[in-house]
Amino acid sequence: MADTQPPSSLRILSLNCWGLKYLAKLRNERLTEIGNQIAAADPPPDIVGLQECWTQQDYNAIRERTQHLLPYGKFYYSGIFGGGLVILSRWPIEESSMMRYPLNGRPAAFYRGDWFVGKGVACARIRMGPTRRDIAEVFCTHLHAPYETEPFDSYLCHRTAQAWEIAKLMRGAAERGHLVIGLGDFNMVPLSLAHRIIETHSPVRDVWRMLHPNSSVGAAKDKVEKLRGLPMPSAEFNLTTNGATCDSALNSWRWNEAHKKRLAKGENVAIKPSVPDPNAKRLDYIFFSSGSHYSAAAGESTAEWTLKDANVGMTMRHPTLYCSLSDHFSVEATLTRSTSEPSSAVDNGPWALPETYLPIEIYDEILATVSAYVARERNQRRLRMGHFGFQFIVTIGCLIAIWWSPHNYVSFILMFISSLGLSIGVLEGLMGGLFVGSELRALREFEWEIRNTKARAIANRDKASAYDTS
Incomplete structure (x- = not known):
């Protein structure tokens, strides 16, 4: 049963489980143990968000082990293969929805899978x-996963638009005066464009940077970190200070082949926390915004929740397989309720949030990215539709050639080529005519929002300038 008294503190946990069906190694054993470790966590979590929990079987295994602690849960359905998202809670889930991103990868990149899920x-x-x-x-x-480093990532436009969409959702929740918790694998490094969009266009804050404002903004081997001139961090430093959740030297799925072979033989390989850790970075986040309410008695607003602590967790190994439980570690945080004012004394009316904006040149950068991606997709549409037309002509040619075919096997080859070519052409035509058209329309919507926000930002800047000179 859920607790009947409102909580004075709130423990949050987010973990990418790496539960890809057929692809992730030791999936069933690892996700079952993830359920065991969530149930054994101290302090116990109150709200858990999981990513890459793709199958109902794995979700059920985790639910079975955490039911006594987190009696309410939701497995979210999306796409062709499922979104892989799960929310578990100590308290009832009153409402739930799955909002798919309008810009979400490309079906042609079937080997990456972002669009299909x-x-x-x-x-x-x-x-x-x-x-x-x-x-x-x-x-x-x-x-959306990055497949190249920014700004050369061909999916940067998609991830930027996705950050914009979740920022809008979290801002709306904050304007309703509720506690807002955003968590997950954001596939971005701190202070990247997507990160700045989220913290600027919604009132949420990255809990790790609240506690560690000078923590890393990428892997130690990255140019942005080298420019800071800091010494090579150890694996322990990356966990405790930089908040690295991915590509850690302590994660068995990131080890070199020699260590992996020893692990496969059943050896419990020990890695010293002091080893240099050039690849580790932070991709997993918890954002939060305290519910703001207006007290008629006090004549002022009150912040409901404050951040107490945050840490990287789930670093333990499987008890018998000795592998890490996922290729990511978890990020965890504790919030405390800071006000002792009784609920009845508070007017829970709507709360207007101040407008905040990125520098104008950042909006220009986003618009330039959108423009370049639109040009790319229009060219892709022309090529795909052209490929369809070419394959159609080839098919007609093969069918005509069959009339003069001297042998049956030649006829068979011509029929096979025509069928295969037309099938590929139809797929290309569908992607060029339907998918790319849909994507271009979504890009137009995103572009309008950026231009509209840029105009408001300019007006706000001009108003501030006029006020300063008056």
Whole structure:
């Protein structure tokens, strides 16, 4: 049963489980143990967000082990193969929805899979007590994976648009006066464009940078980190200070082949926490915004929640297989309720948030990225439609050639070529005519929003300048 009293503290956990069906090694054993470790966590979590939990079987295994601790849960369905998102809670989930991102990869990149899983935001409205003040809105997501480094990542436009969409959702929740929790694998490094969009266009803050404002903004081997002139961090330093959740030297799935072979033989390989760790970076986040309410008695707003601590967790190994439980570590945080004012004394009306903006040149950068991607996709559409037309002509030619075919095997080859070519051409035509058209329309919507926000930012800047000179 859920607790009936509103909580005075809130423990949050987010983990990418690496549960790719058929592809992730030792999937069943690892995700079962993830359930065991969530159930044994101290302090116990109150809200858990999971990513890459793709199958109902794995979800059920985790639920079975955490049911006593987190009696409420939701497995989110999306796309062709599922979104891989899960939210578990100590309290009832009043409302739930799965919002798919309008820009979400390309079906032609079937070997990457982002489009096929229908990536989006799992939204849950969780009631922790009897009043409107006791509501948390949780947003669990997994943004499009980067396949090249920024700014050369061909999917940068998609991830930027996805960050914009989740920022809008979290801002709306904050304007309702609720506690907002955004968590997941954002596939971005701190202070990247997507990171700045989220923290600027919604009131949420990255809990790790709240506690560690000078923590790394990438892997130690990256140019952006080398320019800071800091010494090579150890694996332990990356965990405790930089908040690295991915590519850690302590994660068995990132080891070299020699270590992996020893592990495969059943050896419990020990890695010293002091080893240099040039590849580790932070891709997993918890963002939060305290519910703001207006007190008629005090005549001022009050912040409901404050951040107490944050840490990287789930670093333990499987007890018998000795492998890490996932290729990511978890990020965890504790929030405490800072006000002792009774709920009845608070007017839970709408709360207007101040407008905040990125520098104008950043909006220009986003628009330039969109423009370049639109040009690329229009060219792709022409090529794909041209390929369809070419294959159609080849098919007609092969069918005509069969009339003069001297042998049956030649006829068979011509029929095979025509059928295969037409099939490929039809797929190309569908992607060029349907998918790319849909993507271009989504890009137009995103472009309009950026231009509209840029105009407001310019007006706000001009107004501030006029005020300063008056």
